Amino acid sequence: MIKILFLGETYRADAKSWIKGIEQESGTILDTMEIKRSDTRIGRIFNAFLFFFQILQTRFGTRYDLVLAERATSYGMFSLFVHAAVRIVAQQGITDAYPEEGFSGFYKRIIQRWVYQRVDMIHAWGHVMTYAMLNSGAAPYKILVLPKGIDLEHFKFSHEDHTQIPEVSLIVTRSLYELYRHADILKSVAKLRDEGLKVKVIMVGDGPEKPRLLQLCRDLSIEDQVNFTGLIPNEELPKLLSQSRFYVAFPTTEGVSSSLFEAMAVGCFPIVSDLPANQAFLSQKKNGILVPVEDGMELANAIRFAVESPELVEKAIARNREYIEKHVDFRSNMKEIYKRYLSLLSQKSA
Structure with a gap:
């Protein structure tokens, strides 16, 4: 053996x-x-x-x-x-x-x-x-x-379930470390709220930044919009992904992200940092949106653009699932x- x-x-x-x-x-x-x-x-x-x-x-x-x-x-x-x-x-x-x-x-x-x-x-x-x-x-x-x-038996896509997702909902599945810049995501959510667009956020995972992020939610008065799930078993992740229309990740550096693949497989539209690792899988405003690194203002604009472009999002979701089935x-x-x-x-x- x-x-x-x-x-x-x-x-x-x-x-x-x-x-x-x-x-x-x-x-x-x-x-x-x-x-x-x-x-x-x-x-x-x-x-x-x-x-x-x-x-x-x-x-x-x-x-x-x-x-x-x-x-x-x-x-x-x-x-x-x-x-x-x-x-x-x-x-x-x-x-x-x-x-x-x-x-x-x-x-x-x-x-x-x-x-x-x-x-x-x-x-x-x-x-x-x-x-x-x-x-x-x-x-x-x-x-x-x-x-x-990605285990495609586990990370499934159901078009019927997808149509039931709230229009303005996003999920973040990266660990709560500074390099992933969750604070910028929360500030973008607050900015959109001030502009009249209320976004629901599922924040998956744990890490040393969690106390600071919880306090930031209180300071920005967006506690009712953000759900911190903490660490969850991987088996539960597909269900949470299927409840979100957009996947957001905003790190300053990136390898090849399994988190991105999981989101693409389930049917979340990706809004991520404009890094070479993400450029390899996403084309700007075709099957995702690439946001300049550390530009929180542009991140808010990208989320709004995605919300206001439902046809682009639907085409991207189908294209991404096809890519995952073929290559991942x-x-x-x-x-x-x-x-x-x-x-x-x-x-x-x-």
């Missing part, structure tokens, strides 16, 4: 889908290891050192056929110390050397280059991720460009991904 180790944050939806797909295709349960979470920087550093010693102990135990690791600059680096035949790393963002400025960016670029030159395969969930990989010295033949995909089907994509893993393992064993 093939032995596979997964290194990453198993509570994340992206990690869960990767694990699920490989377990289904391999017929085996993956071993998992992750760094314990901490709310303090000192705690995180201590836990990282503790995790490193746990990784070293694996060299005296099981020899793994495959090690799958999220993020080159953390779990990807740790994967190099596991006793394994093949090491596979998935980049999580446009680059894993983030933030790109300052000392942090400097040493993370060094780690990223060191890892990419030593692992056997590097996952790019979309082509936009490959630039950072190549700039870090990754050999092109090591890069696999293919998204994990979880079952077919994971089958191909695992096939590539086995091919690589066979080459290394020969």
Whole structure:
């Protein structure tokens, strides 16, 4: 029986889908290891050192056929110390050397280059991720460009249900961290309210920004318009998406977003940051709206434009679902991904 180790944050939806797909295709349960979470920087550093010693102990135990690791600059680096035949790393963002400025960016670029030159395969969930990989010295033949995909049996689209959605309703499914700029979204909602357009918002997820965002809702007097759901099981997400006409995400940086794919699959019209990762899947005012990064005023204008363009929205929804079915089907994509893993393992064993 093939032995596979997964290194990453198993509570994340992206990690869960990767694990699920490989377990289904391999017929085996993956071993998992992750760094314990901490709310303090000192705690995180201590836990990282503790995790490193746990990784070293694996060299005296099981020899793994495959090690799958999220993020080159953390779990990807740790994967190099596991006793394994093949090491596979998935980049999580446009680059894993983030933030790109300052000392942090400097040493993370060094780690990223060191890892990419030593692992056997590097996952790019979309082509936009490959630039950072190549700039870090990754050999092109090591890069696999293919998204994990969306479970289309789970994220279904029903045109009949879609017609029952309130005209002015949007959903945000990104974690409550500053980089996702939820505050700008709330300010846009308040601006539209002042202009006579009342928008209902479902804010899914949790994070350190939540107290500040709750206070901002009170300050802007939009508490009655915003529903903070907190963390929810992934099985409940399609229902919430199906209750919203628009999907909004406004980060300052972006890899290939599974959240965007989920929204497109269920039938939410995307209004997102104008970033290369989103440009790869959306054409301006054809199947979504791309908003200049950090331009909260323009975000409000984009939401209004979408509300006032129902024909465009309906055509976009059909176009997006067709694209997801053709290119982002979880079952077919994971089958191909695992096939590539086995091919690589066979080459290394020969």
